[in-house]
Amino acid sequence: MLRWFEENGRESDVVISSRVRLARNIRDYNFSLKLTDDDARKMVNDLTAEIGKLEAVKDYSSYDFARLDDYQKMAMKECHVISDFLLGQKVAAGFVSKEEDVSIMLNEEDHIRIQAYASGMNMEKAFELADKTDDAIEQAVSYAYDEKYGYLTTCPSNVGTGMRASYMLHLPALSSNNRISGLAAEVGRFGLVMRGVYGDSSRSYGDIYQLSNQITLGISEKEIIDNLSHIANQIISQERALRRQYVINRKLSALDAVYRSYGVLRYARKMSLKDAMLLLSQVRLGLAQGLVMTDSETEFCVYQLMIGIQTANLALMNENELSEEELEEYRAKFIRDNLPVIR
Amino acid sequence: MLRWFEENGRESDVVISSRVRLARNIRDYNFSLKLTDDDARKMVNDLTAEIGKLEAVKDYSSYDFARLDDYQKMAMKECHVISDFLLGQKVAAGFVSKEEDVSIMLNEEDHIRIQAYASGMNMEKAFELADKTDDAIEQAVSYAYDEKYGYLTTCPSNVGTGMRASYMLHLPALSSNNRISGLAAEVGRFGLVMRGVYGDSSRSYGDIYQLSNQITLGISEKEIIDNLSHIANQIISQERALRRQYVINRKLSALDAVYRSYGVLRYARKMSLKDAMLLLSQVRLGLAQGLVMTDSETEFCVYQLMIGIQTANLALMNENELSEEELEEYRAKFIRDNLPVIR
Secondary structure: OOOHHHOOOEOOOOEEEEEEEEEEOEOOOOOHHHOOHHHHHHHHHHHHHHHHOOHHHOOOEEEEHHHOOHHHHHHHHHOOOOOHHHHOOOOOEEEEOOOOOEEEEEOOOOOEEEEEEEEEOOHHHHHHHHHHHHHHHHHHOOEOEEOOOEEOOOOHHHOEOOEEEEEEEEOHHHHHOOOHHHHHHHHHOOOEEEEEOOOOOOOOHHHEEEEEEOOOOOOOHHHHHHHHHHHHHHHHHHHHHHHHHHHHHOHHHHHHHHHHHHHHHHHOOOOOHHHHHHHHHHHHHHHHOOOOOEOOOOOOOHHHHHHHOOHHHHHHHOOOOOOHHHHHHHHHHHHHHHOOOEO | OOOHHHOOOEOOOOEEEEEEEEEEOEOOOOOHHHOOHHHHHHHHHHHHHHHHOOHHHOOOEEEEHHHOOHHHHHHHHHOOOOOHHHHOOOOOEEEEOOOOOEEEEEOOOOOEEEEEEEEEOOHHHHHHHHHHHHHHHHHHOOEOEEOOOEEOOOOHHHOEOOEEEEEEEEOHHHHHOOOHHHHHHHHHOOOEEEEEOOOOOOOOHHHEEEEEEOOOOOOOHHHHHHHHHHHHHHHHHHHHHHHHHHHHHOHHHHHHHHHHHHHHHHHOOOOOHHHHHHHHHHHHHHHHOOOOOEOOOOOOOHHHHHHHOOHHHHHHHOOOOOOHHHHHHHHHHHHHHHOOOEO
């Protein structure tokens, strides 16, 4: 079975993935931020043991930060298996499903964070996976739950459903038309937040953005998803309209940009992450709009390559410590080796 | 037999070609600038008839501007078969050898301009070709020659031998190290002039420069060539030293620049002349330094491609008038079709 980032799902011209994250805490411990290292260790051990017994996670692999080096942890983050927050924790552990679509993080901002991914626009599947995992864990541990407020969480913004749903969107046309900051302001009015996944705030490397809900309280899971999906669909429409305009009005320029990007990716001998993301974004756009095609029999997922070229993933493939130039050299080689022929 | 720009000669890593041009006038007419159109027509007809009878030019093709359109004339200029000056003339004609290495222009700045090219650094051959043609023409016409001043010419700067010798040099390393303007000033002290062949004065497109003598009086043909070649050899040494430095100290960057240039040339769908010349210059450098190799069995001459992508050459290959965008599209296609595979 393919991992979520190895396949393209529904509306995959714009939507890379759908993600649901549930924040949960257990009754017997202080919130993670208030735990001493010793207590955190104890809690993580307890939870690892309890959850590890569950039928639902019997095929999952487990990890503990105590046995991972920095590159391994960072590579997990780059593959979206663990969060930024978890990466910063001293004591942490967790479980990951075989397909890497479900991740259970222990001692994140909350004691337990359940995260589920689905390819393309498929929040139902992501929610179902997260919900099933949540139900299973609830059999083993006692969640901190309040009848009035719902799930209790470290940060008040997560109280209630404890759920954050998000779509990862590829928005090259909106980006190049400088529409992102306006759009980010607009979605705020609907209780949503949009931010770049990679790079700096000026323009996300690779034009990859995450659209999430901010409100979790006084609203059901279904309402969160419906609201988010409604806005996502509007953004998808805008992105598609701009792409069509570009492809129709400036066909040759569009084709040229895709092929030049491909040519550089195909032949470069060193490459910065920023350059690579920019060029891959162009190729993804070209494939999505049917400007170019791969000659590989299996569907090619550009986002998989975007994950593969992140720093720690590259470093892990090589035994030795890499200098900045070596890293760029390996990145270019990784791209040459993994980019299918495009026509 | 190959045309001079289809092959690489001696020192071809830096020297593209050697050229000798002889300025000659005949006794019976005013200098070209002083001729009425009718007299120019009469002179051109006379000379065409007289020279056309010569055994030496029996395999040459002849042309007359009266039967050429602007694109045809411009394409001849782009192939270095005729000069800029001739292109501006209303009445003009001439002869071109089969291999396009010898050209006889009629009603240029002087009545007759003889021009001979040789691939790479081979001024002896260029001079021999020009000299032989000069001797042949002298049998048919009566040159304006003065015992004291030598050959009389329209512009005093050509009086004497009437000879200008020049090397066409590929100087990417000196260019990228901003050494060209300093060098141009320096060679002036030796009675030479160096200027970009293509593009604007700031940096020659493709890093192609022409080094010529300015002094033609009180100095023999051999002295002109020796002086020019002496300076050319010094420039070649400097260019090579900088290239070695670059390739040794920054091998990966050098390789990357060549391959990226190749990748864009291989895949672009439209291309400006400036971009194409810049990228081809990188590929020429890469081939010359052995950083990359073509897999074609015959030797690949980048300069030939540089000529092929000039505007009129592209326009001539297509029946219809080309818009600027179509021109860029055809240029990219011409490059894709004619650039050998590089490894």
